[in-house]
Amino acid sequence: MRRSGLRGMKTAVAAAVAVAMTIPLTACGGQEQATVDENGKPIVRIMVRRNVTDNPIEDMGYDAELEAACDCTIEWSEVDDNSWGQQKAPRMAAGEFPDIGLTLYDYTDISRFYSEFLDLAPYLDQMPNVKKFFEDRPVALKMAQDGDKIYNIPSDRGKGYRVSATHMFINKTWLDNLGLEVPTTWDELEDVLEAFKTEDPNGNGEADEVPMNIRSLGFGLWSALVLLNSTGIATSFMGASASGQGFYVEDGKVKSYYTSENLKDVMTFLHELVEKGLIPKDSLTRDASQYDAQTIGDGETATTGVSIGWSTNSEYGQLADQYITLPPLKQDASMPDSEVKWDYSADATEFAYSVTVSPDAPNLDAVLKVIDAMYGERLSVEGYFGSIPAVVSDDGDHQYTINPDVAYAEYTDTRAVALQDRFGGYIPDDVTMINDTNAEYVTASDEACREALANVDPTGDVIPIYVRPDSSDMETLQNNNTSIGNYANNMIAQWFQNGGIDEQWDEYVAKLNTPSLGLQDNIDIWQKYYDEAVK
Template sequence: MFINKTWLDKLGLKMPTTWDELTKVLTAFKTQDPNGNGKADEVPFNMRRIDTTGFSLWNPFVLLNSLGITTSFAGTSPSFQGIYVKDGKVGNFLESDEYKSVVKYLHSLMEQGLIPADALTREDSAITADTVSDGKTAKSGMIVGWATTDFEKLQDQYVALPSLKATASTPDSEVTWDASQDLTELSNHAIAVSKNAPNKEAVYKVVNALYSEKVSIQQYYGDIPEDVTSSDNSTYTVNDRCFDSSTKDPCKATADRFAGWIPDSATIKNDKASEALREADSAYTKAFANVDETKDVMPIYVRPDVDDQTTITNNNTAVLNYALTKTATWIQKGGVDADWDAYVKKLDSVGLTQNVKLWQKYYDEYTKN
């Protein structure tokens, strides 16, 4: 989560630590013209829409971490379908009291005009336009994103907002944060060589070259010497334009999805993207300390067999379409308390309970040793 620190300072506000404090800050963002242009054009919480296919990165349900449910919204994690783990027990947050609490909170923000009324239908391009604005006058008070580089020329105004408590009485030990890190270690961004590949020795020479230091640098950052300058002592300096999305001459790199290896012995200077990520991650150090990477997260290596995965996928179609359609209605119009019991019953009837049992089986099998 990123918040406009420049606006906080201008309005004499402290960094929020609870949902109530965040509401007060967002209200000030809406009503006190923090960008100083005399227009009511501030978007207090520039929230991304909720897709009926599941929970991907950047969605507001990272607020579940305020209530002790550790999300993992990147890539192939079953967290996208609501699956979570707490103390080794698998559940689905779609039918949890914590989920209901987040829905009610988001509804309260929308009801007060602190989330755009069309937030659940806007295209990503509209959110990006508000996030980067004209590069001079900020519009977004808060977003869920990647790093301060999301704001481009406005990035100096923003800082990462540490994981919030739901209430002031929430124990510090219950506050967590999205744990997608192991995906980046074990994801499919590398090379696999078929055991039946012809001319295998030639293939291995290509792979070996890709994993060499200088070729890896060029895959990740851009060409040497046009995009990256190199010295004889494994020190590389990245060109500023590699981080400017408006440039007409972008650096030629595959970015973070590359087949290579940059060793610790290499020194990279002016790596603004990594610096921004490290700065953002540092805000969550305290919350990450409350997460057991096995007992509180579904490890990325846990995989159902083909038949059970088919069952899970088929169930998810009905579960997510129903649950997220209802969720959108609740955020916009309220009514979650009145609908809740019937909603949970419906989810169980269309396969949610079966999916939880299957994931528990595979979680136990893969983590028993």
């Protein structure tokens, strides 16, 4: 762990006081850790998962301001995503939990180790910023609550991220070059893709165009199965959602995408595009670098016509200006506009499980002060975007301006100079962020989907993000999902590449409905928790 915040001279008197006041705390490997520093200030240990860890938090002004707010010393421990993926299970099994964890644990972890997480509900009055956050954001409160307990406080990165996580893009420059209109149905999209393949829309005289690029066919981010929304049922492909496990709601009943006629229609359409060479047949086996080579490319000549992602900027880089968001398509022209939907993932995009506290934290008052400070406006902005004034200026009246030369010197977002989406905090709607290019691009990308998103009932078409089964039922879901996915996902991949869905569909559905795979058990579990939360 790194040490930070040891301010001032280390005098003999202060050292003596510290020795007298220190209460040993057993840490990893049986070593004892001090609970106060040389100056007698309480020590708070925070572990945070980060995108990149080459710019230590202790070097940021954010750290110093947090320490001032709690009148304590903060010891930071930073871990990158890959390392945490390897460390989390053994650390939890060994009982190694930091005083404060930032974006380390989700409710699956908590359900397995309840005794290692402090119930924060009794302490809300000591954290007025957190209390106000919950008053302002009832969805976040529902996410946090486990009955009358709160083990994990979500973060809120603000209105700029109240968007769908998934968008479908089309090269508008190519459409204009070929004199084509933006497609509105599956048939029109197919016609456009055929023109993209045969009519040299990028004008370089080479047959190098990829009419449509896809990343995956799972129930997750940026999947081509987002086309389920064209058929009138909604997805919510973000985070650990029920939708991500393959479940949706129709007329108050939980159902599975896997056995829906809607999935059959989507797979029939996608295979037709593969068969005509409009989607690469090897789409499901390529790695990310091969995909990026066709979307971002050399930054000069576009080779992708249509793809699915977060924003035009993240998807196409320097070629972003050629692309627009494709408004959600109808399955066919006869479909009423009111039936077209889109991926409802705004709650999971805006909020994320963030702050946990160990019940063994020795300096609880200081811990609570740290957390409350994190959820104040200024430190929330600093936590997500960068320190004030080094990276962000405070313009007054709830407006802040990001210095792009500093904030985006290494990346197109603030991962290097701040905690970014791994922060704990709350950015209210009255905050205006200038030069938040990530939010600007994704908000612009989202606008074409807003009409279809308005057709989604957030509690009637999808299982809300705050609906969580208990640990026993979660284990049943996970075990069954493994069996279901091993069979169903293999069949979906086969149909995508080779077809045959009409001949094999009935047998496929019958097998999924056999008790041994547990699909109906999973539906019943989600129905129980959905009814408790929504009805």
